[in-house]
Amino acid sequence: MYDRAMDTADRLVTSTQELLWERGYVGTSPKAIQERAGAGQGSMYHHFRGKPDLAAAAMRRSAAELRAQAEGQLAGGGTAVASVGAYLVREREPLRGCRVGRLAMDPEVVASDELRAPVRDTFAWLCGRLSGIVADGVATGELRPDLDPQDTGAALAAVVQGGYVLARAAGDREPFDRAVRGALGLLRAAAADPSS
Amino acid sequence: MYDRAMDTADRLVTSTQELLWERGYVGTSPKAIQERAGAGQGSMYHHFRGKPDLAAAAMRRSAAELRAQAEGQLAGGGTAVASVGAYLVREREPLRGCRVGRLAMDPEVVASDELRAPVRDTFAWLCGRLSGIVADGVATGELRPDLDPQDTGAALAAVVQGGYVLARAAGDREPFDRAVRGALGLLRAAAADPSS
DNA sequence: GTCTATAGGTGGATAGAC
DNA sequence: GTCTATCCACCTATAGAC
Numbered sequence: 001m002y003d004r005a006m007d008t009a010d011r012l013v014t015s016t017q018e019l020l021w022e023r024g025y026v027g028t029s030p031k032a033i034q035e036r037a038g039a040g041q042g043s044m045y046h047h048f049r050g051k052p053d054l055a056a057a058a059m060r061r062s063a064a065e066l067r068a069q070a071e072g073q074l075a076g077g078g079t080a081v082a083s084v085g086a087y088l089v090r091e092r093e094p095l096r097g098c099r100v101g102r103l104a105m106d107p108e109v110v111a112s113d114e115l116r117a118p119v120r121d122t123f124a125w126l127c128g129r130l131s132g133i134v135a136d137g138v139a140t141g142e143l144r145p146d147l148d149p150q151d152t153g154a155a156l157a158a159v160v161q162g163g164y165v166l167a168r169a170a171g172d173r174e175p176f177d178r179a180v181r182g183a184l185g186l187l188r189a190a191a192a193d194p195s196s
Numbered sequence: 197m198y199d200r201a202m203d204t205a206d207r208l209v210t211s212t213q214e215l216l217w218e219r220g221y222v223g224t225s226p227k228a229i230q231e232r233a234g235a236g237q238g239s240m241y242h243h244f245r246g247k248p249d250l251a252a253a254a255m256r257r258s259a260a261e262l263r264a265q266a267e268g269q270l271a272g273g274g275t276a277v278a279s280v281g282a283y284l285v286r287e288r289e290p291l292r293g294c295r296v297g298r299l300a301m302d303p304e305v306v307a308s309d310e311l312r313a314p315v316r317d318t319f320a321w322l323c324g325r326l327s328g329i330v331a332d333g334v335a336t337g338e339l340r341p342d343l344d345p346q347d348t349g350a351a352l353a354a355v356v357q358g359g360y361v362l363a364r365a366a367g368d369r370e371p372f373d374r375a376v377r378g379a380l381g382l383l384r385a386a387a388a389d390p391s392s
Numbered sequence: 393g394t395c396t397a398t399a400g401g402t403g404g405a406t407a408g409a410c
Numbered sequence: 411g412t413c414t415a416t417c418c419a420c421c422t423a424t425a426g427a428c
Contacts, residue, residue, distance in 0.1 A: 008411080008412090022303060023222070023303045024220070024222065024301065024302075024303070026219070026220065026222055026223040027222040027223075027302075027303060027304075029402075029403060029404080030403075030404060030405085031402075031403075031404085039412085040412060040413055040414085041404095041405085041406095041412090041413080041414085042411075042412045042413055042414080043411070043412055043413085045404095045405070045406080046411060046412070047411090050404070050405070051403090051404065051405090097301055098361075101358075101361045101365070102301050104361045104362075104364040104365040105220065105293055105298050105301050105360075105361070105364065106220075106223075107218060107219045107220070107223060108223075110364055110367070116365070116367065119365045120365050120366055120367065122365070123361075123362050123365040123366065123371070124366065127362065127371065127374075144385055146381075146385070147381060147382075147385060148377070148378065148381055150374055150378075151374045151375070151377040151378030151381055152378040152381060152382065153374075153378070154359075154362060154371050154374035154375040154378050155355050155374070155375045155376075155377075155378030155379045155381075155382060156378070157358065157362060157375070158354065158355045158356075158357075158358030158359045158361070158362055158371075158375035158378075158379075159351050159354045159355055159358055160354075160358065161354075161357065161358030161361040161362065162297075162353065162354030162355055162356065162357030162358030162359070162361070163350075163354045163358070164301075165294075165297045165300045165301070165319075165354070165357040165358070166300075166319050166323065166350060166353060166354055166357065168300040168301065168306055169297070169300040169312070169315045169316050169318070169319045170316055170319065170320065171306065171312065171316065175319070175323065175350050175354075178323075178346055178347045178349075178350035178351070179347070179350040179351045179353070179354035180351075181344070181347040181351075182344065182346075182347030182348040182349070182350050182351030182352070182354075183351045183354075183382075185342075185343060185344055185347055185348060185351075185386075186343075186348065186351060186379075186382040186383065186385070186386055187382065189340055189342070189343060189382070189385055189386035190381075190382055190385035190386065204393080204394090225420075225421060225422080226421075226422060226423085227420075227421075227422085235394085236394060236395060236396085237394090237395085237396085237422095237423085237424095238393075238394045238395055238396080239393070239394055239395090241422095241423070241424080242393060242394075243393090246422075246423070247421095247422070247423095393428105394427105394428085395426100395427080395428070396425100396426090396427080396428100397424100397425080397426085397427095398423105398424085398425080398426105399422100399423085399424080399425100400421105400422100400423100401420105401421080401422090402419105402420080402421070402422105403418100403419085403420075403421090404417105404418100404419095404420105405416105405417085405418100406415105406416085406417080407414100407415085407416080407417100408413100408414095408415090408416105409412105409413080409414080409415095410411105410412085410413075410414100
């Protein structure tokens with residue numbers, strides 16, 4: 001249960017963020033949210049219209065947090081390999097999965113435009129950001145000119161999301177670390193001068 | 197509802213495979229399984245001890261099917277890039293996700309050794325298989341010698357799993373296709389002689 | 393083997409008192 | 411704003427008849 005000093009609506013959103021991360025949308029019940037937030041039924045339905053409304057608020061916040069975090073890793077400047085590397089190897093907890101990406105596997109999230117929107121926008125932004133960095137690397141001659149920036153950006157975003165799957169399947173973070181190292185190794189090999 | 201000529205236990209397993217793929221473990225109820233299989237409660241609990249038992253049988257079958265399918269793509273012979281390429285660009289339905297990988301995001305699957313085992317074994321096998329192909333490519337001089345086979349294999353497996361996430365987030369298969377093309381492009385760039 | 397009946401618990405939400 | 415009471419459908423499983 002959260003600090004009573006925190007606003008009730010805020011505690012409900014925070015609790016929902018956590019439960020969506022841990023259990024997904026279909027696996028998260030209003031009752032569980034209320035218990036974790038230390039709020040009653042009445043409070044929840046006073047502040048939100050229902051589970052989809054509350055989940056949408058939680059997902060928008062998680063998406064914004066993730067984007068800010070990723071932007072912090074990507075905006076470091078330096079070479080394309082350095083920027084992508086900073087993003088790929090940043091500190092993570094692979095066994096928890098991605099708090100946004102995991103929701104893309106949820107049938108009720110994908111079936112609802114409102115619930116899917118934050119997930120869609122997050123990955124559209126991330127792929128675009130990574131593609132831009134690769135395009136810059138190609139433009140400066142750091143990366144081979146035959147590298148397609150959009151395809152490469154999508155592959156880099158996918159490696160992280162897929163790394164979570166491998167780690168959770170194994171019950172061990174090792175496959176995640178291997179996957180991101182492997183992606184970085186491939187990107188280095190695609191440097192115009194691979195000795196760099 | 198399935199053909200009555202099919203064995204009842206078999207229909208139950210097949211229906212469970214489909215529902216696990218569509219809705220995951222927490223999102224799949226015995227009632228929904230029974231309805232799809234055209235079987236009653238009594239039949240289900242006669243043939244299986246309960247939902248976890250039936251789900252485990254369905255997951256073992258899905259894992260075996262996926263492995264056989266992947267092996268068919270990977271065993272084509274030829275260069276490492278050709279073998280990996282055949283696996284990466286094989287016909288898929290990205291919006292449906294991976295019938296095995298999706299279960300790695302399910303909290304009750306990862307919490308149970310018996311349910312997680314087929315998922316764990318599938319990806320351990322797949323990563324090992326891809327790593328072996330990369331190692332062969334390095335050994336024959338097709339791929340650059342500084343490529344780590346295990347890391348690269350994990351990255352390739354992750355791209356496919358992550359591609360599903362991107363496609364479902366977008367509501368469009370395009371990001372999946374981009375990701376696998378991007379991965380193949382990077383692997384080609386890591387060829388010892390990139391003109392190949 | 394398959395059916396119906398039954399069971400306690402939960403899911404998601406509404407109503408109205410305070 | 412928050413609480414309790416109430417609602418009906420569904421979840422997962424057991425019991426026992428056929």
